[in-house]
Amino acid sequence: VTRDTYHHGDLRNALLEAAVELLGEHGAESFTLREAARRVGVNHRAVYRHFEDKTALLAAVAEQGYRELVAQMRAAQAKAAPELERELHALALAYVKFALAQPAHFRVMTGPRLNEDGRFPELERAVQDGYALMVALIERAKTEGNYQGRIEHGVVALWSAVYGIAMLTLQRRVPIELRDVDKFTRRVIAPTIRGLLG
């Protein structure tokens, strides 16, 4: 990280990196725009060249996180294809692993209500891309498997399960080691997936 000058849009990325660092250290509540600027070595006013306000900076972090999450879910699913049950497990595992590997990103993604007024359509689209992956799997559960309910209900069941596991694990409400995430997630999610496939 250079600390003297920033050109060619470098500052934007430097600020994003600094933000992720700070969020990892202290959590979103105490994150300040001024400290992010300080860490990069610029005046705090320089931030406004690249982000409309503090919320926009956090939204950019969240968007970046969703893109990475979706990429990892896609990759995991592709590896497990073409068997539906394996793909469901792979998607779930990728989600939980992301949350534990990038907790700062994950907390910003799921924590503060950044996009309440629809200010950040790009963020919304990144979220929807993830949603679409689950919808596609549940649709296959209906045709290939034995799922009888409505698509929407199945998606929420799956989404809730992975989201809940990730959050409860992050909050240390569940006493597991990082190396056991695989087995743990697999076993917790099993009843839900079994229920979905009939």
Add this chain to the structure above:
Amino acid sequence: VTRDTYHHGDLRNALLEAAVELLGEHGAESFTLREAARRVGVNHRAVYRHFEDKTALLAAVAEQGYRELVAQMRAAQAKAAPELERELHALALAYVKFALAQPAHFRVMTGPRLNEDGRFPELERAVQDGYALMVALIERAKTEGNYQGRIEHGVVALWSAVYGIAMLTLQRRVPIELRDVDKFTRRVIAPTIRGLLG
């Protein structure tokens, strides 16, 4: 709400009420101790008589919320007893209903990490009381039902499901009306409960 004097511990409750009000209006991120004091009509320093700091005030709100949540889960479960599947559904429904009826409480309960250093044992105990209700049900799923997995895994599956449904619904990621919560929750949770009972 009287605005001139506070005696006999009234101020504490008045501050809690004001905090819940404010949290409902703007969310936890922009909640300020000073505005809570203003709303009650006292100097902001008066807050420190009853709460060690801002976090302690939020922790008190969270604790109050957990007590109410547990009471409502208990009541719903008792009404549905003694059939296990009905009790599981009742518990799940009570949880989701609480989240939607008291979103300000729910967001503080699940949002900021208030008790990271174990500062608030009372809050922790209230959370554990809720956890205990689920543990008892999963234990019965093992003896009365056909659940084969470990207690811990089943509890996380159930907890994740209700938590996820509540959060996704609150975030309006799921397009349901308040009057349909009953039916919606029942259908989303069904695969998980079916999976748990074997």
Add this chain to the structure above:
DNA sequence: ACCTGAACACCGTTCAAGT
């Protein structure tokens, strides 16, 4: 184009008094 500096209205928290 990109960054700075001073200023404004806020915040949580501390100190020292007031009744």
Add this chain to the structure above:
DNA sequence: ACCTGAACACCGTTCAAGT
């Protein structure tokens, strides 16, 4: 015992310049 008032070090954001 309970509340206040002034002060401190911070914050996000605006305005007006600087190169």
